[in-house]
Amino acid sequence: TEALLEVTDLKKHYPVRAGVLRRQVGTVHAVDGVSFALGTGETLGLVGESGCGKSTVARSVLRLVEPTSGQIRLDGEDITHLSKTALRPHRRSMQIVFQDPFASLNPRMTAGDIVGEPLAVHGLATGKALETRVATLFEQVGLRPDQMRNFPHQFSGGQRQRICIARALALGPRLIVCDEPVSALDVSIQAQVINLLIDLQRQHGFSYLFIAHDLAVVAHISHRVAVMYLGRIVEIADKDELFRNPRHPYTQALLASVPVANPLAKKLAPLVDGDVPSPVNPPSGCAFHTRCRFAMERCKTERPALLDAGAGHQVACLLNDGTGRSQQGVSS
Numbered sequence: 084t085e086a087l088l089e090v091t092d093l094k095k096h097y098p099v100r101a102g103v104l105r106r107q108v109g110t111v112h113a114v115d116g117v118s119f120a121l122g123t124g125e126t127l128g129l130v131g132e133s134g135c136g137k138s139t140v141a142r143s144v145l146r147l148v149e150p151t152s153g154q155i156r157l158d159g160e161d162i163t164h165l166s167k168t169a170l171r172p173h174r175r176s177m178q179i180v181f182q183d184p185f186a187s188l189n190p191r192m193t194a195g196d197i198v199g200e201p202l203a204v205h206g207l208a209t210g211k212a213l214e215t216r217v218a219t220l221f222e223q224v225g226l227r228p229d230q231m232r233n234f235p236h237q238f239s240g241g242q243r244q245r246i247c248i249a250r251a252l253a254l255g256p257r258l259i260v261c262d263e264p265v266s267a268l269d270v271s272i273q274a275q276v277i278n279l280l281i282d283l284q285r286q287h288g289f290s291y292l293f294i295a296h297d298l299a300v301v302a303h304i305s306h307r308v309a310v311m312y313l314g315r316i317v318e319i320a321d322k323d324e325l326f327r328n329p330r331h332p333y334t335q336a337l338l339a340s341v342p343v344a345n346p347l348a349k350k351l352a353p354l355v356d357g358d359v360p361s362p363v364n365p366p367s368g369c370a371f372h373t374r375c376r377f378a379m380e381r382c383k384t385e386r387p388a389l390l391d392a393g394a395g396h397q398v399a400c401l402l403n404d405g406t407g408r409s410q411q412g413v414s415s
């Protein structure tokens with residue numbers, strides 16, 4: 084099947100400047116060569132520790148930040164460098180749900196106006212028709228139509244995220260980017276919101292790029308999972324395959340910290356020993372070599388490519404390139 088979204092070798096580098104003369108002292112490698120495809124009706128989970136570049140990938144896909152290089156294709160069309168005007172028809176098909184529902188809702192607008200605004204801006208409905216459409220959207224996300232008159236502060240955190248989801252649904256998107264949509268919510272509410280997202284996908288058939296630092300949350304909603312480390316995808320596979328047979332030492336460490344019996348039961352503890360190195364001038368070779376328990380001498384200089392590892396599984400680790408030692412026995 085043709086991919087709805089195709090991202091190829093995406094990079095986003097920022098200069099770091101210092102001093103009165105604002106001289107460049109380094110480069111932030113926020114996203115450092117990310118490639119993936121997302122099918123229609125599919126959910127790709129993008130997981131990694133904070134600062135690994137997940138949100139920058141999300142914002143680049145939506146053209147909210149300009150990539151340094153690489154390509155973003157939507158429905159086969161290269162949208163990487165489209166002008167604002169040329170991008171406008173695509174804006175409807177790509178929506179985003181942010182982490183903090185309160186910060187992304189205008190406190191002076193009613194919930195009904197917030198959800199109806201995109202429809203009004205795009206000239207898709209007015210008056211009674213607009214009100215009816217907004218009422219339907221409220222019902223679709225599990226809110227009551229009479230709550231349209233209320234302001235954001237009159238809703239709970241979970242309800243506010245439902246408002247954001249209704250707003251994202253309004254224009255009939257084909258892709259919804261969810262950037263840590265439940266991270267700010269109580270654990271008891273997280274599953275409700277995730278299940279709502281799953282139900283909506285079943286009804287409408289859109290795709291999610293679902294970003295989270297919490298592997299358990301990603302596991303619940305995703306069909307495939309991509310693991311990011313310091314601006315790169317280090318492993319990508321079908322969800323079940325990834326959880327059953329993690330191949331990258333970083334993924335193995337992440338999974339070791341997931342509570343098995345009830346994955347949504349608690350927030351994850353810190354995942355891997357040692358701090359994430361700074362994305363300013365990141366480590367050479369395999370960026371994970373400073374924390375990897377299997378690191379070899381060549382890991383400091385050779386950058387592993389994301390290579391096929393069978394079963395639809397891709398891994399970026401020198402243990403997997405046919406020249407390192409076998410991965411057998413590394414897991415477990």
Ligand code: SF4
Nearest residue numbers: 369372375382400401
């Ligand atoms: Fe560890 Fe080397 Fe594999 Fe990187 S390439 S994950 S440092 S073994």
Ligand code: MG
Nearest residue numbers: 134137138263
């Ligand atoms: Mg983020």
